Amino acid sequence: MSFGEKIRNLRKAQNMSQQELAKILDVHPKHISRYENNVSQPSLEVLLKLRDLFHVSLDYLATDEDSHDFHYKDKELESYFEAVDRLNEEDKQVIKKIIEAMLIKNNQV
Structure with a gap:
């Protein structure tokens, strides 16, 4: 899964619009569209905010892995x-x- 797909899925899972996410991240809404369409990559500062907001790891955001970094014991x-x-x-x-x-x-x- 691409970075853009991950961001889009995480955002939609929170029922959040691109505009809402942009406001939280303190970026222009066009940046969210560019991230989700894999046109550009966010700065480290924005990546850290995404990590904290969506409770995922930087590894998850930065790699092509499809799953989160956790696995259930059950x-x-x-x-x-x-x-x-x-x-x-x-x-x-x-x-x-x-x-x-x-x-x-x-x-x-």
Whole structure:
């Protein structure tokens, strides 16, 4: 997966527009489009902001790897999350709410 695809996917997973991401990163919105279309690469400062914002590693952003740097100990849970990633956004939001409720119930948030 290209850098641009990763940024686009991460942004959309957060239901964020290019304009919103640009404001957070303190860059012009055209830069976001250029990043997502692999026309230009962000500075190290912007990469660090992306890392922190999306909770991913610099390795993930900078390499062609498709997966995040973490793996679940529970392989069944990992397969569920991979399947969830293929759902539409509305269904993903429902699952996020269920997970959040369970974490709150168990004082994990």
